[in-house]
Amino acid sequence: MNGAQALIRTLVDSGVDVCFSNPGTSEMHFVAALDSVPEMHGVLALFEGVATGAADGYARMADKPAGVLLHLGPGLGNGLANLHNARRAATPVVNIVGDHALDHKRYDAPLESDIDAIASAVSNWQRRSEKTTDVGRDAADAVAAACSPPGGVATLILPADVSWSEGGQAADPVRPQERTPVAEEAVIDAVNALTSGERTVILLGGAATREPALVAASRISAASGAIVLAETFPARITRGAGVPTFDRLGYLAEQVAYQLEGVQHLILAGARSPVSFFAYPGKASDLVPDGCAVHTLAGASEDAAGALERLAEVIGKDAEPVLAAAHRPELPTGPLTAQNWPDVIGALLPENAIVADEANTSGVLIPSATAGSPKHDVLTLTGGAIGYGLPVATGAALACPDRPVLCLQADGSAMYTISALWTHARENLNITTVLLNNSAYAILRLELQRVGAQAGGPRAKDLLDLSRPDLDFVSIAQGMGVPASKATTAEELAEALKAAFAEPGPHLIEAIVPAMIP
Structure with a gap:
């Protein structure tokens, strides 16, 4: 060969x-x-x-x-x-x-x-x-x-x-290394922090955002009073009814400062110590509060899930996890807004769904709207490089052909990798894409203000605007073989979602939503 x-x-x-x-x-x-x-x-x-x-x-x-x-x-x-x-x-x-x-x-x-x-x-x-x-x-x-x-x-x-060239030979598989069990000293250190009577946060990342680790973390929280947070953009996190629900660390440094205010112990379970995504004039890059001790329960190559389960047996042996109750929002009515479209998703999300979330600024309310929806997995923008949503949904659908995939995709980042729709059609993938069209790079409008730049000029505003001409995602999708429709009201979005979820194969719904950042 x-x-x-x-x-x-x-x-x-x-x-x-x-x-x-x-x-x-x-x-x-x-x-x-x-x-x-x-x-x-x-x-x-x-x-x-x-x-x-x-x-x-x-x-x-x-x-x-x-x-x-x-x-x-x-x-x-x-x-x-x-x-x-x-x-x-x-x-x-x-x-x-x-x-x-x-x-x-x-x-x-x-x-x-x-x-x-x-x-x-x-x-x-x-x-x-x-x-x-x-x-x-x-x-x-x-x-x-x-x-x-x-x-x-x-x-x-x-x-x-x-x-x-000829002469190739297939090789036997090589056994990969396994995750290292955490040292007993790391568990003892975390126990001491949790029993100190001082304000403590457990930050989950990596494999610690899967269901068994979430259950263990909830038991620890119930027994100790510790606050549990997930990293800002987990690679894969299980959510929904019957699963412990934890807030994620904020994207903005001001949000993190509020979440960690007064915290004296920060326990890292598979997560990195929090830092600001970008540098800002006059603001700190390290987001750990002054006087807060950082404890590494499990590093990136260690068994974070196993460490949490060991910790739960010590701290919360008799504690029960707090699981999210089954609850769906009422279907909203009227024109779509950044506040009501997530409720449509929460009301209609199918059982055992996979959500590829690159909704960006339009999706800030999605976690709360789906907290009581049927159990599902969420894939987020872990590295921060946009243009990941449509491709990641592609791979997820091929990996799990028996599960519905919902891609929540912002308009600006969609254009980086819009040709993924063609692969959705070619492979007949069971992906429903909700394309949030607010005709703007809304996150950059916010960042223009936050970095202290002069944001009032027409040329600066124009460079962050996605109109002139307007993008027609229905036509783009149809041109690549994906059935598509447009929704401007909550009723239209709900009707289109029901139809897409009921029919195998790819679909796209262009949801016209005003930008949260004017």
Whole structure:
């Protein structure tokens, strides 16, 4: 077999059976090899950022790696933003980047670039295969690296001649490392903080936002009085009726200051210590209050869920978790607003849904509106690089074909990766997209004020406006094969959602919502 066949065979044997791709000439032998390994599902994306975001979404929901195939340095560059999100979310992604044949690189061809340097910005592990006989082993190592804690992007650079040459051999899977149990001293330290009688917050992140960890954290809170918060943008968090509900750490530094006011102990369970997303004139970057002691119960590579369960047995052995009661908002009426459209979602969210949330400023009330909806998983913008919602929904739907996927997508960030809709249609994915159209980069309107810039000029306002011409998302979706409709009232949104949820396959609803930031 050639190198490409050995690579794909090894990936499949190691548990990677879907590869999102936007290939080029240097990857053609990989493309051809798909027919020799039919267990590999190749999924075409029209833009590399869709492929990388879909791999992120797939792995978040499947709890196993996805593959992504990119073309040289420019293709890697186009996929970089969602690889950044995957790295920050510790999502296992095997990133295969084709390169020029080894002897061709010395000619500095037009598409030649420093792939190794570009990949290093988003990779937890990377390697260049330079011998066809090594490709299988390199692929097995890449999968193991992606799956080893804390998880993340493993990049394998594959020269074209290494791919096409004969002599490749599939390799046996390599066992990934396991999460390290937390030290007893860390548990004792957390117990001392929780029993000190002083105001204490537990901040959950990583694997500590899944249901078993949430239940353990709720027991600890019930027994100790500690406040529990989830990180601002968890990679995947379980919510809804029958699950403990916790607020997330605020996006704005002022929100975090309010949430942590008077806190004397901050216990990190799989989360990073909070910092401001950006620097602002005259404001602190470190958001831990003065005088607050930070205790690391579990780091990124440690078993945070297991640590919380151990802590619950010590602190809250007889305590019962506080679970969200089943409750849905009443369906609102009248023109859509930023305040009422979330209630439509909360009232109609299906059982066992997956919510890919990139609603941004329009979605600030979604958590409260869905707190008592049927149990569901939420995927959020963990790395902060926008254009993730539609691609992540793509991957989630392929990972869980038996679950409905709801993508809540802001208009500005939608345009980064709008071609994901074509893949929704091509793969006939069960995704309902609610496209929140407020004709603005509303978050940047807010940030323009917060950084202290002079915000009154017409040119500054114009640069954050998405009209002239208005975007017609119904036409865009229909042009890519996705049935679409427009809603301007709560009644229209509810009717369109009911119809979309009742019919398999992709749908888009363009919801016209005024911007929260004028």
